[in-house]
Amino acid sequence: MATKVVMEALSPTMEEGRLVKWVKNEGDTVAKGEVLAEVETDKAVMELVARGDGVLRKRVLGEGQTAPVGQLVGVIAAADEDIGSILSSAPAAAETAGGGAATAAPATPAAPAAPPTPGTPAPTATQAPAATQAPSAPAPSGPAPTAPAPSGPAPSAPVPPHENGGRPRSSPLARRLASDRGLDLGRVQGSGPGGRIIKRDIEAASTAGPSAAPRPAAAGDYTDVPLTQIRKTIARRLTESIGPIPTFYLTMEADLTRTAELRQAMTEAGNEFKVSFNDIILKAVATALARHPEVNAHWLGDRVRQFHRVHLGMAVAIEDGLITPVLFDADRKGLGELSQEARDLAAKARARKLTPNEYTGSTFSVSNLGMFGIGQFTAIINPPESGIVAVGAVEERPVVVDGQVVVRKRVRFTMSCDHRVIDGATGARFLQDVRRMLENPLMIVY
Amino acid sequence: MPVITYRDALNQALREEMQRDDRVFIMGEEVGVYQGAYKVSKGMLQEFGEMRVVDTPITELGFAGVGVGAAMVGLRPIIEFMTWNFALLALDQVVNSAAKMLYMSGGQYSIPIVFRGPNGAALQLSAQHSQAWESWLAHIPGLKVVAPGTPYDAKGLLKSAVRDDNPVIVLEGEMLYNTKGDVPAEEYLIPLGKAALKREGDHCSIITHGKMILVALQAADQLAKEGIRVDVVDLLSLRPMDVDAIATTVRKTNRAVVLEEGWELAGIGAQVVDYIQRECFDDLDAPVIRVHQADVPMPYAKNLERAAKPDVPKTIAAVKKVMYLEQ
Numbered sequence: 001m002a003t004k005v006v007m008e009a010l011s012p013t014m015e016e017g018r019l020v021k022w023v024k025n026e027g028d029t030v031a032k033g034e035v036l037a038e039v040e041t042d043k044a045v046m047e048l049v050a051r052g053d054g055v056l057r058k059r060v061l062g063e064g065q066t067a068p069v070g071q072l073v074g075v076i077a078a079a080d081e082d083i084g085s086i087l088s089s090a091p092a093a094a095e096t097a098g099g100g101a102a103t104a105a106p107a108t109p110a111a112p113a114a115p116p117t118p119g120t121p122a123p124t125a126t127q128a129p130a131a132t133q134a135p136s137a138p139a140p141s142g143p144a145p146t147a148p149a150p151s152g153p154a155p156s157a158p159v160p161p162h163e164n165g166g167r168p169r170s171s172p173l174a175r176r177l178a179s180d181r182g183l184d185l186g187r188v189q190g191s192g193p194g195g196r197i198i199k200r201d202i203e204a205a206s207t208a209g210p211s212a213a214p215r216p217a218a219a220g221d222y223t224d225v226p227l228t229q230i231r232k233t234i235a236r237r238l239t240e241s242i243g244p245i246p247t248f249y250l251t252m253e254a255d256l257t258r259t260a261e262l263r264q265a266m267t268e269a270g271n272e273f274k275v276s277f278n279d280i281i282l283k284a285v286a287t288a289l290a291r292h293p294e295v296n297a298h299w300l301g302d303r304v305r306q307f308h309r310v311h312l313g314m315a316v317a318i319e320d321g322l323i324t325p326v327l328f329d330a331d332r333k334g335l336g337e338l339s340q341e342a343r344d345l346a347a348k349a350r351a352r353k354l355t356p357n358e359y360t361g362s363t364f365s366v367s368n369l370g371m372f373g374i375g376q377f378t379a380i381i382n383p384p385e386s387g388i389v390a391v392g393a394v395e396e397r398p399v400v401v402d403g404q405v406v407v408r409k410r411v412r413f414t415m416s417c418d419h420r421v422i423d424g425a426t427g428a429r430f431l432q433d434v435r436r437m438l439e440n441p442l443m444i445v446y
Numbered sequence: 447m448p449v450i451t452y453r454d455a456l457n458q459a460l461r462e463e464m465q466r467d468d469r470v471f472i473m474g475e476e477v478g479v480y481q482g483a484y485k486v487s488k489g490m491l492q493e494f495g496e497m498r499v500v501d502t503p504i505t506e507l508g509f510a511g512v513g514v515g516a517a518m519v520g521l522r523p524i525i526e527f528m529t530w531n532f533a534l535l536a537l538d539q540v541v542n543s544a545a546k547m548l549y550m551s552g553g554q555y556s557i558p559i560v561f562r563g564p565n566g567a568a569l570q571l572s573a574q575h576s577q578a579w580e581s582w583l584a585h586i587p588g589l590k591v592v593a594p595g596t597p598y599d600a601k602g603l604l605k606s607a608v609r610d611d612n613p614v615i616v617l618e619g620e621m622l623y624n625t626k627g628d629v630p631a632e633e634y635l636i637p638l639g640k641a642a643l644k645r646e647g648d649h650c651s652i653i654t655h656g657k658m659i660l661v662a663l664q665a666a667d668q669l670a671k672e673g674i675r676v677d678v679v680d681l682l683s684l685r686p687m688d689v690d691a692i693a694t695t696v697r698k699t700n701r702a703v704v705l706e707e708g709w710e711l712a713g714i715g716a717q718v719v720d721y722i723q724r725e726c727f728d729d730l731d732a733p734v735i736r737v738h739q740a741d742v743p744m745p746y747a748k749n750l751e752r753a754a755k756p757d758v759p760k761t762i763a764a765v766k767k768v769m770y771l772e773q
Contacts (some may be wrong), residue, residue, distance in 0.1 A: 143746040173700050192732070192770050197702060199731045 002083055003052030005060075005074035007067040010039060010046040016042050018229055019048075019073060024056045032077060042233035048073075048408060050171045055079045056089060113269070116381070170197035177202040186224060186300065221400070222307045224300075231304070235420035245299075247417040249378050250427045255433040256394055256409040262441045272336075277394045278368050279339040280444075284437040285389055286310045286330035286338075287366055287444050292430045296363050298384040299421050305384075313362030313382065314342060316349040323349050324382065326362045335444070376412040386421035389434075390414045411438070447630055453623040454485045455597035456562075459604040460524065464494055465518035467522065470608055473509055474526030474563075483528045484564065484623050504701040510536035510561070514543045516691040517559040522608060530579045530617065530709070536561075537582075544613035545588030560607045562616035566657060566707045569621070570751060573743035578708035580656070583615045584684040584717075590638055593617040595659035597627040599682055602636030610638060619657040639683045641691035647675030650765050651695040652663065653718055654705040655681040658756065662705055665761040676765060684714055692718060693725040700731040704765040705756060710738045735764045 007017050024036050030050045050056075054076040061073035075083045127329045168185045170178070174197045178185050181202070188205045190197035227235070228322045238246035259280055266273040289296040293306040294377040312330040315322050325345035330338060348354050364386075367379040370393035379390035392412040413434070417427045437443045450458075464470045469496075476483045478491040478501040491499040502509040506527065513523040527533040533540070540561055547555045567576035584591045590612055594600040600618065607614035636642075644659060645666050652662045659680045666676045677695045681687060696702050702713035702722055715736040722734055728737040766772040 171700075171731040172728045173731040198770070 001052070002057075002075055002081055002086055003050070003054060004072055004086060005036060005048070005050070005056075005076060007061075007069050007071050007073050008048060009069045010048070010365070011028070011041045012240045014041040014069060016066050016068045016229075017046075019061045019063055020045055021063055022059055026056055026059055028056050030056050032056065040229050042229045050076055052076050054081075057081070057083050060087070067245060083276055130212070131382050142206065154189035168197055169195055169392055171199070174198050174202050180208050186303065221309050222305050225306055227303055234423075235299075238419045243382060247381060247416050248419055248424065248427075249414050249416055250410060250424070250431055251376060252431040252435050253412045254438040255399070256411055256438060259438055259441050274326055275335055275339045275401075278370070278391065279335060279342060280441060281368070281391055281411070281438065282312060282314065282327065282342060283335050283338055283411070283444055284434050284441075285366055286312050286327070286333075287437060288430055288433040290331040291433060292426075294426055295422055295430045297386050297421050298363070299386050299418055300384060304386075304421050307363040307387065311361050311363045311364070311436040313359075313365030313385070313388075314345065315365060315367035315379070315388075316346050318350055323354060323359055324362060324365055325349050325354055325359045328361070364388070366391060370411070376414060378414050379416055381416050381418055383418075387427070388420035390415050390416070447628040449626050450629050451596055452594075452597045452600050452618070452625050453484065453486055453488075453628070455627075455629050456604055456618065457488060457490075458629070459601045459608070461490060462486065462487060463524075463605055463608040464490070464498060467608075469520065470522045470524065471498040471500065472524040472526060473502055473513060474629050475502055475504055475528050477526050478502060482526070484620065486590045486609075486623070487526070494585075504530050506534075506536035507539060510539035511543065513559050513561075514539055514547070514557060515746055517544070517557040517613075518547065518555045522558045524560045524562065527561065529575060529620070530563050530717040531566040531575045531577055532565060533561065533563060533579070540583075540589070540613070540615075540620050541586050545586050548612070549588060553567065556559070556611045557613050558603070558611045559613045560616055561613065562604070562607075563618060564601055564620040564623075565617035566619055567621075567739075567744055567751075567755060568619075570748060571653075571744075572746040572766055576704070576744035576751075578656075578739070580617055580684055580706075581708055581713050582653065583617075584687075584714060586685075589615055589685060590615050591615040591617065592638060592682060593656035594682065595619070595622065596678060597625065597629050599627055599636060599642070599680070602634055603682060605633075606635045606638050609635070614637075614638070617656060622657050625660070636682065639686040639688060640655075641679050641681045641683070641688035641693070643677065643695070644680045645676065645678040646675045647654075648699055650701040650703065650769055651677040651699045652705055652765065653679045653681065653695065653715075654763065655684060655691060655714065656707060658705045658707050661756065661758055661761055664758045665765065668758065669765055674765065674769065674771075681714075687717065687721070689721050689725060692721050694720050696726040697729045700729055701768045702734045703737060703761065703768055704734060705737045705755060705761055705764075708739055709741055710736060711741070714736055725730050728749065732768045732770065735768050737764045 012015065016307045020038040020040050022037045030036065031053050035051050036050050038055065039048045042289050055078065056074060057077045058075040060075065067073055072086070075086050077083050108228060133214040152268050154343055168188070169190060170185055171192065175185065177199060178188065182204060183205055185197055188197050188201050191201050192198040256277065259277065263277065263280070266275060282283050289310045291306065292328055296307045297309055298305045309329055312327045313324040314327055315324050325348070326344070327338060327341055333341070345358065348358070362385065365382055365388040367388060368391040369377055370391055374392055375395060376392045378392050379388045390413060394409055394411045396407050397410045398405050399410065401408070415431055417429055460472060472487060472490065477487045478496060478499045481488045487499060510525055514688055515681050516523045527536070544557045544559055547557050565580065566578040580591060580593060583589060590610065592603045592614065594603045608615050621729045645663060647666065652666065654662045662678045665759060666678050669676055677699055679695050683695040706713055706715045708714065715738060716743055719734050719736065737756045737760050739756060742754055745754055763772065
């Protein structure tokens with residue numbers, strides 16, 4: 001008597017699971033209760049056990065693939081038993097085991113199931129403290145934003161997942177055409193077998209207009225990280241709670257004593273070396289972003305795009321609104337160059353002379369209302385970016401140093417974080433780096 | 447334009463070449479008195495006499511070797527094999543003598559010889575007499591191999607084969623000898639090494655050779671009724687093979703079916719697919735599919751023979767599969 005191995009609900013909220021690893025091989029004898037495979041649920045990696053005795057005859061679901069709860073993932077039967085009828089009843093199952101590429105569940109809307117690319121940071125249930133509690137207890141949030149998000153490219157509609165190591169399956173021709181036309185394959189829906197993107201899909205996507213594929217960076221400038229089950233659950237639950245961008249806020253205060261000394265020293269060296277506090281803050285944020293790709297990231301619906309380059313948007317107030325010119329590769333520019341460029345861009349913005357390529361393509365943004373005497377505020381995320389840092393005024397404040405109340409130059413900055421991308425601890429570590437650099441500005445050149 | 451049979455087209459080619467050059471002669475089993483096992487050499491004994499139309503004993507290795515020797519000393523023999531299944535016995539002369547002589551003699555002895563005869567299956571000739579040998583022969587450096595599927599191609603290629611200074615294999619077909627087609631009255635040659643585009647379409651390419659061109663064209667007709675337009679490329683020459691023609695059609699349609707009469711493993715189609723992946727990787731919108739004989743000795747039973755052979759329905763199914771119209 002054959003026993004079907006199905007994707008079991010291993011947590012109360014689990015709707016689908018990703019088969020991380022088969023523990024048993026086809027042909028292995030298994031006893032009831034023995035572990036067959038490891039399955040990543042929305043919360044953790046759990047064990048899938050045999051519900052009957054026999055031989056694991058067929059591994060229907062491949063490693064790395066995702067299946068909805070209840071779907072056949074394997075068959076246990078006697079060594080000589082005919083399991084053809086069981087396999088043929090499984091949806092799209094027969095081919096999925098070996099190739100690791102076929103869609104396990106065509107009807108399931110969201111199931112990107114690939115393991116993270118080696119070398120790219122990807123939180124797992126056992127690593128990130130903030131992540132483990134996130135599904136049930138969102139990180140502390142500030143007051144809800146009172147204004148709608150500023151205009152900007154809206155996050156694209158999620159495209160159903162690709163199960164080929166996170167890469168969309170596509171024909172060589174489709175890849176060439178997409179590259180020629182500057183199309184992002186991740187945003188194209190494949191109509192070929194197993195969701196393969198083919199020529200006609202590229203043509204359909206091309207005629208859909210440029211808005212179908214905004215492209216902030218060339219291929220190679222970023223890493224697309226497929227969503228883990230926990231990432232997906234966080235995104236879904238928190239969007240239900242506060243959406244469409246579930247934002248929370250982190251505020252940090254930094255001591256600018258040494259930054260002020262640096263400024264002073266540079267000014268003394270000559271007028272041409274004069275930089276503002278804001279320039280140094282921009283440089284510190286850019287440098288920290290280069291070290292925190294998990295923050296320098298865009299939310300793309302079915303995955304997170306972590307950028308390897310830092311294009312820093314800089315909000316500038318203009319007469320009837322605001323605009324965000326971009327300091328491209330801000331982390332690689334010297335303080336003087338950055339300062340000059342920020343000044344030029346701000347002047348152009350106020351003169352309404354910015355060209356579109358000067359105000360699009362940012363990977364992260366900074367806003368500063370310090371010049372208006374605002375001590376602290378929250379800024380609204382410009383999607384698909386996942387964070388923005390709001391910088392307040394540099395003020396002298398009484399602080400306690402070594403048990404003494406002293407007057408120090410201080411600045412407060414608040415980061416708005418898209419919780420689908422950034423967890424509390426992730427954002428906090430980033431802000432710690434920013435503060436460390438502002439308090440020890442020599443680290444910027446390290 | 448005159449419409450004649452494939453058999454008569456070959457006969458014209460032989461006679462024209464023997465009239466043109468008295469070094470050319472034909473030799474083989476039953477080519478003279480019996481007028482050819484398939485009547486390809488009909489009338490030739492009467493026209494050219496028994497010095498140039500030579501009947502041989504049933505000794506394939508022997509008369510193939512006589513042919514190679516004659517070519518070495520300045521004649522231009524045409525060796526007819528009653529079928530390529532029998533030519534298996536002569537392969538030592540074809541492969542080790544004819545194909546190697548120019549190379550191993552340091553360029554002293556060219557071997558201007560033609561080996562010709564029917565190749566592949568006819569009807570119910572069973573396992574030993576239904577084999578398609580082209581991948582065996584095309585494998586050998588030193589040989590040229592052509593496989594005409596129509597009367598026009600048969601005449602033009604055979605004449606070029608006779609005039610070439612290298613050993614050329616001409617693969618005909620028992621089932622082709624009675625087929626008819628347009629053949630110009632005036633003389634023409636078809637260059638060795640060039641493929642022909644036999645039908646134009648932009649949805650999918652069928653690349654084939656030999657008698658399978660007839661299958662491909664019928665499949666193309668039926669597909670056209672469903673609105674599917676296929677490019678049909680007839681390779682004509684298997685060595686050298688026209689890689690440019692293969693690349694051109696695949697770059698146009700982005701999809702290909704490779705059809706051949708023989709078996710799958712190490713078949714001609716395997717080489718075509720290799721050229722495609724090498725030359726057209728970025729042009730492919732679907733994996734290439736091959737249609738070929740089932741991997742079994744040819745069955746004698748009618749129904750099993752039909753099931754084993756590549757045919758029109760199998761070719762149509764393959765085209766639809768590479769177009770993602772059917773699984």
